[in-house]
Amino acid sequence: MNLKDVLAAWGLNASNFKEQKIGSGHIHQTLKLEGDEDYVIQKLNTAVFKDPELIEKNIGLVREHLAKHNPDYLFLASIPTLENKNVFFDGSHYWRLTKFVANSNTIDIVENPEAAHEAAKAFGELGKHLNGISIENFEESIVNFHNLDFRFEEFKTALENGLEDRKKHATAIIDFYLANDSILKVYNEFISQNTLPKRVQHHDTKINNVLLDKTSFKALAICDLDTLMPGYFISDLGDMVRTYTSSENEDSTNWDEVKLRPAYYEALIKGYLSEIETVLSPSEKANLHYAGQFMIYMQGLRFLSDYLQGDTYYPVKYDLHNFDRAKNQMLLLESLQQYLALKGLS
Structure with missing residues (x-):
């Protein structure tokens, strides 16, 4: 089905718009529609998100909560079709439409501590506004997405069944991840003792999921809501630590340059707490500095597991790509741990 027929589901005439590809994401195909009013339309990747209607149900629950408790908060929920559906299925693909936020922009690289502070503040604000939302009607859009125990079991399977030459090559890195299983033990204690409250989290808090004002660089809105689902605060905060604070990408x-930038870490924590501190539980506040360790460790495990099993999940550009990614995360985790120990925060 062509875009003309897709837009008709919303009562829009394709001839009234100019199309422009936007975004740096690799999951959905995203177009900006420029006209009297500007929109964003996405063709959804159902290989990654197998149930778009489940995702839209979760987003809808958040929209209802925010409309009731924080009606002035800019939340980029999908625009219903003429048949009052939040997604349109053309027989082969799912599509969704949202408003384009005027004068907005996204960035892929955190170039200064101020950007880390602003983005963390934006995710903290969303978390604050979702405090108290009932999670019972939400479902996981990706099952076990940030379940560290599940990811460690995948790692153990990779150790048992992985390619022998790769296991030999990765011996030192394997030993590092096994030696840091205390991070897993802390996580499992959280789960078994119900230490941390479950919250609706974004689960993908990279800088390019914050829409920034082109002029002031202040956050306008959060985008990419596919993984809005129940989880723990360590997911959102941890993903920011992993992706904002390193001097090099994954x-x-x-x-020699894969290391924590302390000023970015401190700005991030400050920005996040400036919005959400008042609703965090004592146990959450006590484990702020665990969050980054949790997420870096888990992502490193995932890269290493994929390497050992022959690169079956993450796209790679060369044979050692996932090995190098796992090493990168190992170095970042070591740097974070050294910083926390120096500051007495570990």
């Missing part, structure tokens, strides 16, 4: 092999 694909870098510039090993």
Whole structure:
């Protein structure tokens, strides 16, 4: 089905719009529609998100909560079709439409502590507004997405069944991840003792999921809501630590430069707490600095598991790509742990 027929589901005439590809994401196909009013339309990737209607149900629950408790908060929920559906199925693909936020922009690289502070503040604000929302009607859009125990079991399977030459090559890194299983033990204690409250979390808090004002660089809205689902605060905070604070991205092999930038870490924590501190529980506040360790460790495990099993999940550009990613995360985790120990925060 062509875009003309898709837009007709919303009563829009394709001839009134100019199409422009936007975004740096690799999951959905995203177009900006420029006209008298600007929109964003996405063709959803059902290989990754197998049930778009479940995702829209979760988003709808958040929209209802925010409309009741924080009606002035800008939340980018899907625009219903003429048949009052939040997604349109054309017989082959699912599509959704949202408003384009005027004068907004996204960035892929956190270039200064101020950007880390602003983005963390935006995710903290969303978390604050979702405090108290009932989670019983939400479902997981990706099952076990940030379940560290599940990811460690995947790692153990990779150790048992992985390629022998790769296991031999990765011996030192395997030993590092096994030696840091205390991070897993802390997580499992949280779960078994019900230490942390479950909250609706974004689960993908990279900087490019914050819409920034082109002029002031202040956050306008949060986007990419596919993984809005129940979880723990360590997911959102941890993902920010993992992706905002490193001087190199996860694909870098510039090993001497893969390290924590303390000013970025401190700005991030400050920005996050400026919005959400008043609703965090005592146990959450006590484990703020665990969050980054949790997420970096888990992502490193995932890269290493995939390497050992022959690169079956993450796209790679060369044979050692996932090995190098796992090493990158190992170095970042070591750097974070050294910083926390120096500050007496570990």
